[in-house]
Amino acid sequence: MISSRGNDLVASNRVAVPEEVVEATIAAYLAGYFPMSEDGELDYFTCDPRSLYLFDCFHVPTKLRRFYRKHTFDLKIDNAFEPVVRACRVGRPEWISEFQVQLYIELFNRGCAHSIEAWQDGKLVGGIFGTHFGAAFLAESMFYQVTHASNVCLVYLMERLQYGGFHFCDIQYANEHTARFNPVDIELPEFQKMYQRAVSGEARLAP
Structure with missing residues (x-):
């Protein structure tokens, strides 16, 4: 059961995750796979091609860039x-x-x-969460309650990833929304080479 108290989403009953599942998930991530639920069961997937945000190619639309510079949200990490x-x-x-x-x-x-969060007047109004292995960051999902909140989080995330020494941001596969930011599709064999170099590296996500 999930209860909402103001802006705070909490679980009133938690599902225990066996240690072996956590370890299997980490191993899957390190091998280039990501978890997804299918028919209520957890499994691990990849896709061909894989879509990445690369720092040299990442595009911020002009209106969003202007909005970002207004510092409308208080941006936080974790x-x-x-x-x-x-x-x-x-x-x-x-x-x-x-x-x-x-x-x-x-x-x-x-x-x-990690989570990247947009706050406004003390309320969480948007965010992104993702996983981090070596110098690879995988963006898992985002949400917004105020216009542009999740997009601002994405721009901030890319700035912090580049500053922290990450190689790229993996978004797994592109869609109509993510296409605005110019992701690059990498064929799976080449992606695996890039990914293994990244997970063997070191990087840090910090404000």
Whole structure:
């Protein structure tokens, strides 16, 4: 059961994630796979091609760039990881199961997952969460309650990833929304080479 108290999304009953599942998920990520729920079951997938945001190619639309410079939101990292994941799940429980929520929390507790948050007047109004292995960052999902909040988080995330020494931001596959930012499709064999170099590297996500 999920209860909402003001802006705080919390779980009133938690699903235990076995240690072997956490370890299997980390191993899958390191091999270039990502978890998804299918018919209520957790499995690991890849796609060909894989879509990446590369720093030299990342495009911020002009109107969004102007809005970003206004500093409308207070942008934070890792202040509200679980609320961000749960907000991303609202209306899309088939994409992010409750078991996955708890799995991401376990990864966060191990330093393998992060949230980027947009706050306005003390309220969480947008965010992105993703996973982090070596110098690879994988953006998992985003949400917004105020116009541009999630997009501003994405621009901020890309700035911090580049500053922190990451190689790229993996978005797995592109869609109509992400296409605005000019992701690059990489054929799977080449992606695996890039990905293994990245996960073997070191990077840090910090404000």
